[in-house]
Amino acid sequence: MLRNENFRIYLSTWSGRAGLALLILLTVISVYTLSTLPVAEVSARWNDPQYWADYPKNSPPSWVNLFSNRKLLETITLQKNSIEITGQGRLAEFIVDYEHDTFPTHVSLLINDVKYSSRPPLITLSVVRPDGYSLEIAKLPVPPPRPDEQPPYTRFAIAPERVLISSSDELVREVYRLYSDRFDVPVTPIRIMQEGPQRYLFGAPQSGEIRPLKGVYRFTLTATQNDGQLSVGALQIIMGGETYGFMGTDVIGRDLALGLLLGFPISLFIGVIASVIVTGLGAVLGLISGYLGGKVDNAIQRFADFVNNIPVLPLLIFLVFSFGAKLWIIIVAFVAFGWPGLTIVTRSIVLQLRESQYVESARAIGASNLRILSRHIFPSIAPFVLAQVIFLTPSFILLEAALSFLGLGDPSLPTWGQILELGFRSSAVYLGYWWWILPPGILIILTALTFVMISMGLEPVINPRVRAVGRR
């Protein structure tokens, strides 16, 4: 009955309602993230630059195309699995209708799981352009068998072999030949290399400059060796775009949406866990200090005063730096500096309760200290303690983000602060990469604001006498 009444008071404030709605939203997103993404695996992938090699770098989200006239290219991926090899060793043919106003940022070829039994094959990629010219743009010799190896020989099975076509010598040579012989355009291989051979591959000279050549490009992959024993697992041609996904990418090409999504459970976890432990420790010390009094009280209060008088951030930096940036060390450091405020306040409440009549009567009938503390005093301060858990949560979320921004976040877990840190270090701010800078900050604010609003909504529920005045 009483609970319902409190809940009604809480919901009567707009901040209470908004805070609750946001908390539900954050929880749903976190649960969704945890249930659909294996966090450990995704975190490892997040830190593996190899994995992101074919993603466009520093690219805005794809939806910017909706708002601008100049359409940016989205990454084009051509893929063929379980390849059947037809006559003349033909592996696959990809047809691309290229109708874009810009060039791909890079072109690469990925080959997976090649098996052969006799001589090692040579895989060749050639392309027929819309204007009919044919170019042989990449040659990949499959490594020969080792002396003691038995057929069939398997290559590129663990990780796909990646050929960066857009910087291969073959492509440079071919487009140089094409442009100087057929188009009669004076270019040098060095200039082609500097400007990016893929521009020449997907372009044609037009009034003095290279413009995209629109139309159908036919990519053909062949293997020189076809004795019926050759098999190829999968083939992929990737043309790097200038935009990516829903949230864009960073300098390594990482899909920011993934990092931002993982940030939800991590941020909530750090904030709530640190706050629960700090509040628990602070309240217990305050209870002991206030209830026992005497020397114990004096010692605890002197120590709390001491810790309370330390400028926290420099010492947090120091602690995390000395012991290493690991999640549990960060939380321990938060606890080490966070408890005193609560201890001092709890003590002052307990001092009043200790003299109250119901505690006195409990003592008179011979209740033990433990029983009085747990059955009589703790229930009276419990609502205050709960409110403190919520009140302190945003400060730990913000502190963790600040530490991450200073380069002291746990590197094994992607957090919003770390995304911002890399953005700041790699000058995303000075280059105006807003998609990299705005969303993580907004999410940090939203998460912190959720708990601020909940504690504002709780204010009228909790006894106003013990209302805490916030400080950072």
Added chain:
Amino acid sequence: MGIYTRLLVKAVSLALVLLGVLFFMVVILGATGISDRILSSIVNEEVRLYRQGIAPQIRDPAALEEAVARYREELVRSYGLEKPWYERLPDMFLRVLILELGRARYAQTFAGSNKISDIIAERLPNTVILVTTAIAINFLIGILLGVRIAAKPGTRLDRATSFFSAISYAVPTWWLGIIFILIFAFYLKLFPYGGLYSSPPPQDPFLRALDVLWHATLPITVLVLVNVGLTIYVTRTIVLNIAQEDFVNVARMKGLPERLVNRRYIMRTAAPPILTNVILGLAGSIGGAILTETVFSWPGMGSLFFEAIYQSDEALILSLVYMFTLVYVVARFVLEVLYTIVDPRVRV
């Protein structure tokens, strides 16, 4: 307790905080082996200089190596590196206290010295200027507005303020700084991206001061914006509580003019708790300054912190933690002196 005794007690307890922090750091550095690394890098540096000095005089390579090895051994003994860390505690403690921590790994002063004490001496004033200006503006605005709003509780302005203070509590200082750079430097090109002076700095002292001011505008605005919401809110709450006290009602009922009631009865009583709040906010302002300096590459101790972490410069980090604690302790003491002026009770 007399006013001097009180201040003396405060000074001693603040000094104890400083020494306590120092002791705590030195123990951690010793236990984690970091102090060994700091001292060995000092030794290596001195050995390198020694080798450069004597190399032209000793031709025989074997004799040279022997002399260098002997010198290194002497140094190791004089720094106590062969002893376990806990026996070296007092020495390390003194070393930090006088900032005798050798050279920074990469950081330099403007003139090119990489001695840690020189670097700190160059950076300290910049930090102090930034932090004190921001704190002063924050409390000027916060207190004036807070008092003004407390006079009309429940109005739209009042509610807007509490909403603003909730938001500003949730906004990370450094992120706001980044956004300000993005808006005011990148898009609008009104203010510089960061730094202390334009390059080259103007020669005329007046223009130079204007230049610094122009560079300081964004960082100070950010620091004030993030902290001022809370100051307004807390001031409002304190003044509001006092305005409802009986003695204020009595004064009004006696027919005293409203201005007199405000000044003598409300503000006089509200001043000490407001100042207490200033004292409590100090640590937060210093923390915010570390991050703001970093974002705006303001050449103070905060941005030095960022560089030191990036370069894993242990000795520099240690000195910076110590210096920040020192700045905090000194500022606390100044505020305590102010407190004895505004609160007559502590003077009896």
